[in-house]
Amino acid sequence: xxxxxxxxxxxxxxxxxxxxxxxxxxxxxxxxxxxxxxxxxxxxxxxxxxxxxxxxxxxxxxxxxxxxxxxxxxxxxxxxxxxxxxxxxxxxxxxxxxxxxxxxxxxxxxxxxxxxxxxxxxxxxxxxxxxxxxxxxxxxxxxxxxxxxxxxxxxxxxxxxxxxxxx
Amino acid sequence: xxxxxxxxxxxxxxxxxxxxxxxxxxxxxxxxxxxxxxxxxxxxxxxxxxxxxxxxxxxxxxxxxxxxxxxxxxxxxxxxxxxxxxxxxxxxxxxxxxxxxxxxxxxxxxxxxxxxxxxxxxxxxxxxxxxxxxxxxxxxxxxxxxxxxxxxxxxxxxxxxxxxxxxxxxxxxxxxxxxxxxxxxxxxxxxxxxxxxxxxxxxxxxxxxxxxxxxxxxxxxxxxxxxxxxxxxxxxxxxxxxxxxxxxxxxxxxxxxxxxxxxxxxxxxxxxxxxxxxxxxxxxxxxxxxxxxxxxxxxxxxxxxxxxxxxxxxxxxxxxxxxxxxxxxxxxxxxxxxxxxxxxxxxxxxxxxxxxxxxxxxxxxxxxxxxxxxxxxxxxxxxxxxxxxxxxxxxxxxxxxxxxxxxxxxxxxxxxxxxx
Numbered sequence: 147x148x149x150x151x152x153x154x155x156x157x158x159x160x161x162x163x164x165x166x167x168x169x170x171x172x173x174x175x176x177x178x179x180x181x182x183x184x185x186x187x188x189x190x191x192x193x194x195x196x197x198x199x200x201x202x203x204x205x206x207x208x209x210x211x212x213x214x215x216x217x218x219x220x221x222x223x224x225x226x227x228x229x230x231x232x233x234x235x236x237x238x239x240x241x242x243x244x245x246x247x248x249x250x251x252x253x254x255x256x257x258x259x260x261x262x263x264x265x266x267x268x269x270x271x272x273x274x275x276x277x278x279x280x281x282x283x284x285x286x287x288x289x290x291x292x293x294x295x296x297x298x299x300x301x302x303x304x305x306x307x308x309x310x311x312x313x
Numbered sequence: 314x315x316x317x318x319x320x321x322x323x324x325x326x327x328x329x330x331x332x333x334x335x336x337x338x339x340x341x342x343x344x345x346x347x348x349x350x351x352x353x354x355x356x357x358x359x360x361x362x363x364x365x366x367x368x369x370x371x372x373x374x375x376x377x378x379x380x381x382x383x384x385x386x387x388x389x390x391x392x393x394x395x396x397x398x399x400x401x402x403x404x405x406x407x408x409x410x411x412x413x414x415x416x417x418x419x420x421x422x423x424x425x426x427x428x429x430x431x432x433x434x435x436x437x438x439x440x441x442x443x444x445x446x447x448x449x450x451x452x453x454x455x456x457x458x459x460x461x462x463x464x465x466x467x468x469x470x471x472x473x474x475x476x477x478x479x480x481x482x483x484x485x486x487x488x489x490x491x492x493x494x495x496x497x498x499x500x501x502x503x504x505x506x507x508x509x510x511x512x513x514x515x516x517x518x519x520x521x522x523x524x525x526x527x528x529x530x531x532x533x534x535x536x537x538x539x540x541x542x543x544x545x546x547x548x549x550x551x552x553x554x555x556x557x558x559x560x561x562x563x564x565x566x567x568x569x570x571x572x573x574x575x576x577x578x579x580x581x582x583x584x585x586x587x588x589x590x591x592x593x594x595x596x597x598x599x600x601x602x603x604x605x606x607x608x609x610x611x612x613x614x615x616x617x618x619x620x621x622x623x624x625x626x627x628x629x630x631x632x633x634x635x636x637x638x639x640x641x642x643x644x645x646x647x648x649x650x651x652x653x654x655x656x657x658x659x660x661x662x663x664x665x666x667x668x669x670x671x672x673x674x675x676x677x678x679x680x681x682x683x684x685x686x687x688x689x690x691x692x693x694x695x696x697x698x699x700x701x702x703x704x705x706x707x708x709x710x711x712x713x714x715x716x717x718x719x720x721x722x723x724x725x726x727x728x729x730x731x732x733x
Binding site: 175206218219233241244303308 | 336338348349350352353357360361362378379384385386387389390431432433434436448449450451452453455456459460462464466498499502503529532534587674675676693695696697698700702
């Protein structure tokens with residue numbers, strides 16, 4: 147599948163308030179409706195430019211701050227196929243895999259907005275078609291891979307009657 | 314080899330001998346959600362198909378982020394929470410009771426050695442009373458609500474030692490802002506932090522909550538302290554649960570050790586729009602402010618209100634400043650009334666609002682206008698945090714906030730000698 151990179155003006159420490167502001171998340175329960183307002187405080191109009199299959203690209207500590215699960219939910223509902231960043235904050239990291247949003251850790255310095263990307267999770271590589279670059283991804287931890295393969299933590303828990311990596 | 318506090322508490326709750334890096338399923342002693350996260354907890358709990366809560370006494374929902382409700386959408390969420398609490402017979406603290414991170418320890422739900430999950434990032438607050446408590450998302454919380462368990466990766470631990478006698482007018486908030494400046498917003502990501510030192514021991518338990526509360530602002534999973542005599546006394550006064558204090562072994566392995574001497578620390582202020590963008594108060598004297606706010610899970614406790622009131626007493630807030638005060642709980646509100654602090658605030662021109670998060674999360678009770686600046690005792694100054702992306706938020710101690718409210722500019726509380 148063809149993916150295109152979407153980058154914001156700021157790169158590091160993009161917090162979950164920026165992903166979805168408290169102005170919306172406290173009063174809107176529908177994730178599709180919420181997804182219209184992602185990054186509104188940083189870049190009004192950003193949400194409207196996202197196309198299905200796009201990949202959000204950022205720097206260090208993406209998703210820091212609030213524990214709001216509305217943040218990964220809204221990104222997923224916007225159509226993002228994955229988020230690629232140099233590093234993620236821990237609550238966001240769990241939340242994203244719990245709901246089946248793919249996160250990948252990779253040096254993102256050489257990815258620009260609009261670049262065409264290909265992902266190979268099995269080989270842990272991101273290819274920038276636009277730049278002719280092949281970038282290494284940090285392997286997805288086994289627990290997260292299990293959750294992802296099962297379609298999220300709820301499906302995982304129901305399927306196995308608990309955590310599969312238990313005992 | 315010895316163990317850290319995190320390794321010991323997670324081992325105790327999994328029945329396994331765990332070390333940093335291990336993954337294990339642990340029993341959770343208490344869990345909760347607030348009104349920004351409970352709607353998804355309820356949805357996820359229903360998707361799990363669970364018939365009931367794992368233990369009705371170990372889960373609460375707290376309405377604090379928008380309390381009382383400012384609009385129809387929030388009212389619908391509050392009603393959904395009340396309906397769920399009624400149907401599943403689980404506990405709830407409704408509007409006005411206070412901020413979750415004050416209520417959970419104050420009402421005695423947690424004690425030393427416990428493992429606690431909250432659907433709120435500042436759940437790390439109870440590290441101050443030797444609790445392994447950390448924030449998770451709503452679906453993770455729903456899993457725990459249904460099963461009493463969750464999975465944990467045992468974090469590596471960073472040791473922070475704070476020593477020296479704090480000067481007058483300098484508080485625990487200044488210590489943690491100073492640490493945030495040094496290590497940065499990403500400095501402890503995924504790590505546990507253990508806090509030590511005579512400067513920490515000298516603080517009241519309330520003062521220590523402020524430090525543990527902001528551990529997440531440097532990325533930490535927990536910000537934990539040992540249980541000394543003050544902590545044991547505090548939990549004894551608030552909880553009927555038996556404390557199980559956990560200490561680190563002398564030969565525990567730390568990923569890094571940081572040392573700070575705070576004997577010459579000056580009041581600290583975090584500038585827009587990140588918590589680690591910290592300066593000395595003396596460097597910001599030109600900054601005009603339009604609003605002041607004392608409250609939140611960071612600094613809405615009785616000693617915080619006392620520090621602010623002492624500076625305000627018999628004086629009037631600058632005419633250009635809106636000064637909002639939100640006690641962190643009803644009990645604190647009542648205690649503040651009995652001590653005359655509420656009268657001091659009102660006579661000084663402050664607006665005392667219902668216990669809750671309100672202005673800090675920008676839902677109601679003090680949304681800023683375009684171009685306005687606020688000085689607040691909260692823990693986050695992200696762009697738009699107080700409801701308007703075109704405004705500016707400075708973070709400081711209650712004393713610095715009160716001193717600034719009197720002048721309309723960021724001001725040094727140390728000039729109010731005799732009131733500190």
